[in-house]
Amino acid sequence: MATLVLAIGGNAITKPNEKGTFAEQVKNIRKVTDQLVELVAKGHRLVLVHGNGPQVGNLLIKNELAKEVVPAMPLYVCVSNTQGSLGLGLQQQLKNSLKKAGIDKDIITMITQVVVDPNDLAFTNPTKPIGPFYTEEEAKKLIAQQGYHMVEDSGRGWRRVVPSPVPLRIVEARAIKKALEQDMIVVAAGGGGIPVMEKDGELYGVDGVIDKDLAALKLALEVNADILFLLTGVPKVAINFGKPNEKQLDKMTVEEAEQYYREGHFPPGSMGPKIRAAIDFVKAGGKKAVIGLLEEALSAVEGKAGTTITR
Numbered sequence: 001m002a003t004l005v006l007a008i009g010g011n012a013i014t015k016p017n018e019k020g021t022f023a024e025q026v027k028n029i030r031k032v033t034d035q036l037v038e039l040v041a042k043g044h045r046l047v048l049v050h051g052n053g054p055q056v057g058n059l060l061i062k063n064e065l066a067k068e069v070v071p072a073m074p075l076y077v078c079v080s081n082t083q084g085s086l087g088l089g090l091q092q093q094l095k096n097s098l099k100k101a102g103i104d105k106d107i108i109t110m111i112t113q114v115v116v117d118p119n120d121l122a123f124t125n126p127t128k129p130i131g132p133f134y135t136e137e138e139a140k141k142l143i144a145q146q147g148y149h150m151v152e153d154s155g156r157g158w159r160r161v162v163p164s165p166v167p168l169r170i171v172e173a174r175a176i177k178k179a180l181e182q183d184m185i186v187v188a189a190g191g192g193g194i195p196v197m198e199k200d201g202e203l204y205g206v207d208g209v210i211d212k213d214l215a216a217l218k219l220a221l222e223v224n225a226d227i228l229f230l231l232t233g234v235p236k237v238a239i240n241f242g243k244p245n246e247k248q249l250d251k252m253t254v255e256e257a258e259q260y261y262r263e264g265h266f267p268p269g270s271m272g273p274k275i276r277a278a279i280d281f282v283k284a285g286g287k288k289a290v291i292g293l294l295e296e297a298l299s300a301v302e303g304k305a306g307t308t309i310t311r
């Protein structure tokens, strides 16, 4: 029996060519949960972490459009909202997938807060892409009219970026471990967790979107995970991504990954944090990290798909 932490990309749950309806999200989620059945049947412990980039960005747009009618919620509350909606999607679809296979297991989605540093440089340098993809022309309009920070995201179009502070501590870590010990499947640190700061012994929310790959790394270390899976929209990690000389990799050592990272093959806000999380997980003693396609989760777990990072 192994403890597996699976991080599911927000862009894999709402794909760049989709509208972002809940029905689309559920359809994509179900493809993963159907594959998780076999892992549960084999007795593995599962912790699921989901992204929320597209979903939290869409929620912010709704807030902004409706702010004359109902009060807009802060970004950190929107992150919490996505933990609820995507937690529902995962919890419900996994329950359905397991039931079909005759497995009755408790699944819990934990509202998860993550402590960040008030002096994190991310607050003055937004890098986390959220929401829909825009053309360059549309992006320039939004920058001028709304004051958004926007960047080009991995050849897919332009996106709004928000601060993405480094996760320091998972407030609910003990509760998550207790739920795992009770044989539950846990959905936690969704959207990277709700960013919070500590002041005078109290917690309060702060606006930002933590990278869920880095939060998944923190959680994987907390629960002593054997393997960290980072499931996304590409089958493998590539060097020279999107260029004529692109090369997809089946495996990398930590040293090779660090070398490619230094050479700039992995952009911030997309593949960069996945590689960082994979390197740090293996360096901290994890058996391996695997980056691959959401739809190939089971093959990735079996080592037959994705890019594996080992010592």
Ligand SMILES: Nc1ncnc2c1ncn2[C@@H]1O[C@H](COP(=O)(O)OP(=O)(O)O)[C@@H](O)[C@H]1O
Binding pocket: 008, 009, 010, 011, 012, 051, 053, 154, 156, 231, 232, 233, 234, 236, 237, 238, 239, 240, 241, 265, 266, 267, 269, 270, 271
């Ligand atoms: N070197 C690379 N190899 C593979 N994909 C890359 C690379 N660099 C950038 N990407 C892009 O990064 C994306 C994964 O990041 P992102 O979509 O932000 O993740 P998530 O699925 O967690 O939301 C891939 O779908 C791909 O478009």
Ligand SMILES: NC(=O)OP(=O)(O)O
Binding pocket: 008, 009, 010, 011, 050, 051, 052, 053, 054, 191, 192, 209, 210, 211, 212, 213
């Ligand atoms: N919060 C987060 O990292 O979301 P994505 O996986 O959608 O980028």
